Amino acid sequence: MSQNRYLDDFSIGEHFTTRGITFTESDIIKFAAQFDPQSFHLDTEAASHSFYGGLIASGLHTISICFRLFIEQGLLEKSSMGSPGIDELRWQAPVRPGDTLHTQVEVIDVKPSSKRDDRGILRLKYSAINQDEVTVSSFIVNHLVRRSPPTE
Numbered sequence: 001m002s003q004n005r006y007l008d009d010f011s012i013g014e015h016f017t018t019r020g021i022t023f024t025e026s027d028i029i030k031f032a033a034q035f036d037p038q039s040f041h042l043d044t045e046a047a048s049h050s051f052y053g054g055l056i057a058s059g060l061h062t063i064s065i066c067f068r069l070f071i072e073q074g075l076l077e078k079s080s081m082g083s084p085g086i087d088e089l090r091w092q093a094p095v096r097p098g099d100t101l102h103t104q105v106e107v108i109d110v111k112p113s114s115k116r117d118d119r120g121i122l123r124l125k126y127s128a129i130n131q132d133e134v135t136v137s138s139f140i141v142n143h144l145v146r147r148s149p150p151t152e
Helices: 025-035 044-048 059-071
Strands: 017-021 087-093 101-114 119-129 136-147
Touching: 017 059, 025 059, 059 087, 059 101, 059 119, 059 136
Parallel strands: none
Antiparallel strands: 017 101, 087 136, 101 119, 119 136
């Protein structure tokens, strides 16, 4: 499914939409037990008495899945060099067991490096959208991406 692209292949305003993935109660609890052990992520009974009124996925789980859904499309398979950081991370709505999320990604900046000709920063705004078309989280990733290799 790889459609590998390089920095120069992206345009500001370009959009991508991923497949969806459904969060199960067991997936939510398993992730929380390892990475975010708060009671409203781990225990359905305790969660029912929480501010949220029931079990919810960790925000870290939500953004991990959101990121994965885009990366698995293969657009950055050969060009990704990592990331110097994430900006403007927001959790706008809880994710509950049975919710299905997909990711919408918008290219907001394409900036070649001023110091190295072979790379640049691709700024992508990620939005995790649920089955009701509600944005549950959003963030901007500053992807360090290779530029197109020189042709011989």
